[in-house]
Structure formats: C-alpha cells, structure tokens
Amino acid sequence: DQQVKQNSPSLSVQEGRISILNCDYTNSMFDYFLWYKKYPAEGPTFLISISSIKDKNEDGRFTVFLNKSAKHLSLHIVPSQPGDSAVYFCAASEGLGGSQGNLIFGKGTKLSVKP
Amino acid sequence: KAGVTQTPRYLIKTRGQQVTLSCSPISGHRSVSWYQQTPGQGLQFLFEYFSETQRNKGNFPGRFSGRQFSNSRSEMNVSTLELGDSALYLCASRTGGLAEQYFGPGTRLTVT
Numbered sequence: 001d002q003q004v005k006q007n008s009p010s011l012s013v014q015e016g017r018i019s020i021l022n023c024d025y026t027n028s029m030f031d032y033f034l035w036y037k038k039y040p041a042e043g044p045t046f047l048i049s050i051s052s053i054k055d056k057n058e059d060g061r062f063t064v065f066l067n068k069s070a071k072h073l074s075l076h077i078v079p080s081q082p083g084d085s086a087v088y089f090c091a092a093s094e095g096l097g098g099s100q101g102n103l104i105f106g107k108g109t110k111l112s113v114k115p
Numbered sequence: 116k117a118g119v120t121q122t123p124r125y126l127i128k129t130r131g132q133q134v135t136l137s138c139s140p141i142s143g144h145r146s147v148s149w150y151q152q153t154p155g156q157g158l159q160f161l162f163e164y165f166s167e168t169q170r171n172k173g174n175f176p177g178r179f180s181g182r183q184f185s186n187s188r189s190e191m192n193v194s195t196l197e198l199g200d201s202a203l204y205l206c207a208s209r210t211g212g213l214a215e216q217y218f219g220p221g222t223r224l225t226v227t
Contacts, residue, residue, distance in 0.1 A: 034216075036218075043119070049214065091158075102160040103216060
C-alpha cells in the first residue's frame, strides 16, 4: 500500500512557464516532506523541504505548498528551464521534524521542459 | 565539502554469491541510510545507521545487512544473491537531527 503517491508519471511544460508537480500521502504521522530531483545514472539531489507546521516554503524558483487537511503537497517551478528536465520524487518522514531516518518515496514524475 | 561517495559504481555478480557495497558520508554527517531503487518498487528504505548503531530498518529479508564504522563510513552486505536483487543501491547521509538526506551516485548491482 503506497503511503506517498505521485499520480502523474510524466509532465511536459514549455520553457518559461510554470511546472506544478503533485504528491498525495495517506499517513497522518508524516511530519516532514521533501522534494528530490534525479537525473539518469545519478543519485537524487535534495531540492526543498517543508515541515508540517508550515503551508509554504520558497527557495528561488522552487516553492512547495502543503495542504495538511487534504494530505496533499505540490512543487511549483517558476520559470521552468530545460535543465529542470528530470524525474522528481516526493518523500515524507515520520517523527518530530522528520527525525525518523526512513524516507518514504513516491514513484516519481518525469518532467520535460521544452525549449 | 565533498559529497557522499559510493564504491563500486557498477557490479556484476552471480546468483548465490554475496556482495559488499561501501559508502562514505559527507564530512560531519553521522547518519547513513541505504535505499534500493528498482523500476517496479521505486525507492525503498533498507536501514539507517547512526553512531555505529542500526537505528531503523525497512522491510527487507535478513540477507540484507549493514554496519557503520567509527568514522561514519558504512557498508551494506547482501548474501545469497537473487536475480531480484538487481537494483541501484543508494546511500544517503545527514546530520543526526535534520530530515534532509544527501545521496551518493549509487552502486548499480546486476545479478545474473
């Protein structure tokens, strides 16, 4: 039973436009959420995170929104660039501030940004 | 700071053999976690070590084991390899208190 779900396996966006990647979770014990980007033949790269006590966190072109009542989070990339083309993973962690070391990952969304 | 390093990067083994993978965390990071990535199951947590002690374990058989040394370097071992163990094995490190984990490039294991 998947606790973290990314229902869109792929997303195609035009350069300069907004990319919105979505993630749903079922476990209400999750206290911390993270987004990772992965290129082929490389390990995941940490992008941005958010604690369950917040509803938004921004870092440059990346913003993560958390809706706890809906158990939903999203990653916004504005503006999208061709170099953003990669697989994006949503991950969640239990424990206060995500102190548990076992991240639970979604299956990923492949983002393609077209010039 | 140097990132997480993993050796070897690629490995081919035969069914029934055993394998040991190595991970060196980011300097100052005392926690090391291991994950398995396969096309069917995605990224799955194997175990976490902190200060040489296993702190958390995922739902994998006992053939998968690990350890951590006093310098925080970690190894994972898979005994009696099966074809289904073919995967990308990823190591990640973090400081003890924060959730953010930083991944190495992975070891691609192929079992024939």
